[in-house]
Amino acid sequence: MSSSPRVSNSSPQAAPATPPVVTPMGWMHTARFLTTAAQLHHLPAMDTPEIAFVGRSNAGKSTCINTLTQQKQLAFASKKPGRTQHINLFALGKQGITDAVLADLPGYGYAAVAKMDKLRWQQVMANYLVSRENLMGIVMMCDPRHGLTELDDILLEVIRPRVEQGLKFLIILTKADKLTRAEQAKALSIARLQAGGGEVRLFSALKKQGVDEVAQLLWDWTHPKEGVPVPAPAKPPEDEPEALDE
Ligand SMILES: Nc1nc2c(ncn2[C@@H]2O[C@H](COP(=O)(O)OP(=O)(O)O)[C@@H](O)[C@H]2O)c(=O)[nH]1
Ligand SMILES: [Mg+2]
Numbered sequence: 001m002s003s004s005p006r007v008s009n010s011s012p013q014a015a016p017a018t019p020p021v022v023t024p025m026g027w028m029h030t031a032r033f034l035t036t037a038a039q040l041h042h043l044p045a046m047d048t049p050e051i052a053f054v055g056r057s058n059a060g061k062s063t064c065i066n067t068l069t070q071q072k073q074l075a076f077a078s079k080k081p082g083r084t085q086h087i088n089l090f091a092l093g094k095q096g097i098t099d100a101v102l103a104d105l106p107g108y109g110y111a112a113v114a115k116m117d118k119l120r121w122q123q124v125m126a127n128y129l130v131s132r133e134n135l136m137g138i139v140m141m142c143d144p145r146h147g148l149t150e151l152d153d154i155l156l157e158v159i160r161p162r163v164e165q166g167l168k169f170l171i172i173l174t175k176a177d178k179l180t181r182a183e184q185a186k187a188l189s190i191a192r193l194q195a196g197g198g199e200v201r202l203f204s205a206l207k208k209q210g211v212d213e214v215a216q217l218l219w220d221w222t223h224p225k226e227g228v229p230v231p232a233p234a235k236p237p238e239d240e241p242e243a244l245d246e
Contacts, residue, residue: 169199170199
């Protein structure tokens with residue numbers, strides 16, 4: 001007869017109460033509308049880390065933002081591309097304390113937009129990407145069935161100097177449910193070459209693929225471990241933010 005004590009598999013009855021853990025997904029779900037601006041100088045100067053979502057019209061950007069934040073109408077998903085002509089800011093953070101900002105930039109490359117409007121928007125976007133001081137990361141949406149387009153390449157060139165200075169960069173390959181596994185693997189390796197050291201993730205709003213991974217990455221970007229410097233604004237904002245037009 002063994003006298004060794006029996007080990008119980010049942011869970012302890014009085015487990016210590018642990019504080020609620022902030023998960024990257026829970027954090028994403030705190031997204032709330034902050035402001036919208038038709039022109040760059042109408043954006044409020046902020047010192048909270050900001051992540052911009054960019055992509056060709058119809059790439060799936062609005063759907064991706066809505067899926068990540070689990071809010072159906074936060075970013076306007078539409079079958080009529082080219083309609084969003086504003087930079088929309090969303091605040092993230094528990095208990096109403098904003099610890100990151102998402103910026104939804106207008107989709108580019110939609111053929112039916114008048115040429116002057118296109119040029120104006122390309123300029124607004126380029127200015128934003130080059131000069132927005134609290135911008136710390138860029139997420140580029142790409143429909144892998146089309147790959148990176150000429151406009152995506154132009155945008156990559158615009159942001160290259162900032163990426164070289166430490167700006168984070170992620171390519172999201174959207175609508176992954178439309179690809180076979182082999183096609184997904186191929187799209188991933190092509191995009192990794194094009195991302196120039198940035199991250200690449202497959203994503204499907206339909207299948208909820210990549211949602212956790214993207215949330216985790218954005219959380220890590222904006223909550224770096226102690227001792228790792230955050231790309232901070234170069235200088236404090238000089239002007240008071242202007243009131244926005246409606
Ligand atoms: N199958 C599939 N369709 C998607 C997905 N994400 C977006 N779409 C569709 O692609 C179209 C464009 O999406 P939208 O989010 O409006 O693109 P945006 O112009 O980049 O904001 C819509 O018809 C969406 O329903 C996805 O993950 N899977
Ligand atoms: Mg959209």
